[in-house]
Amino acid sequence: MAEDLYFEQMPVGEMANFAYLIGSRSTREALLVDPAWSVDALLDRAETDGMRVTGALITHAHQDHIGGSIFGMSIEGLDRLMTRQPVPIHVHAHEAESVRRVTGLSATDLVSHESGDVLALGELRVRLLHTPGHTPGSQCFLVETAGEPGRLVAGDTLFLNGCGRVDLPGGDPEALFRSLHGVLKQLPDETVLYPGHLYAAEPFEALGRQKWTNPYLRAGSIEQFLSLLGY
Numbered sequence: 001m002a003e004d005l006y007f008e009q010m011p012v013g014e015m016a017n018f019a020y021l022i023g024s025r026s027t028r029e030a031l032l033v034d035p036a037w038s039v040d041a042l043l044d045r046a047e048t049d050g051m052r053v054t055g056a057l058i059t060h061a062h063q064d065h066i067g068g069s070i071f072g073m074s075i076e077g078l079d080r081l082m083t084r085q086p087v088p089i090h091v092h093a094h095e096a097e098s099v100r101r102v103t104g105l106s107a108t109d110l111v112s113h114e115s116g117d118v119l120a121l122g123e124l125r126v127r128l129l130h131t132p133g134h135t136p137g138s139q140c141f142l143v144e145t146a147g148e149p150g151r152l153v154a155g156d157t158l159f160l161n162g163c164g165r166v167d168l169p170g171g172d173p174e175a176l177f178r179s180l181h182g183v184l185k186q187l188p189d190e191t192v193l194y195p196g197h198l199y200a201a202e203p204f205e206a207l208g209r210q211k212w213t214n215p216y217l218r219a220g221s222i223e224q225f226l227s228l229l230g231y
């Protein structure tokens, strides 16, 4: 039932990131997506809302999503989460090693997933979709609850009117094309896109609208897609 869904989109940090809380109001359990920048504030938010964080969902291993050192900055992230409230960290199998390298976590802290795995929280289902391209183990989370459109938490794979960059280590433009056109574009139009960064005027939008307005989803061929990316 739609009333069971607890869903919070929270701006964090200095790079326009979004973290998310996805939970069940009936069981009061929540999953924290991409805990970084101000982990205490994210956990406090859950607590204030009467929710218990029982796990973290990781879209990919970049420092602005999981913490770590980059551009001379030290960003708080999974290390702080594991100090204050140790929970299982759900990653895609192809991203596990990068998550460990960036955060110093051990293999036993992580739960490695394959595409299609589903986590259940009360009446909700969170489906993990492998969407490589921005990084090899990037994944999106499709939140499904009866009586309401799905919500797609897309990390850096798909933004409003944009998509993830592919020029960083592990980036793969052809894989990103397949993820966008073979996986995400196949989802129903009413699905709501929730990106990993605020790079547009609006913080979320129906995927059906993005299929019309987002040039990377509109691209009719891989050649056209690659030329948009500058290849």
Ligand SMILES: [Zn+2]
Pocket (backbone or CB within 6 Å): 060, 062, 134, 156
């Ligand atoms: Zn990224």
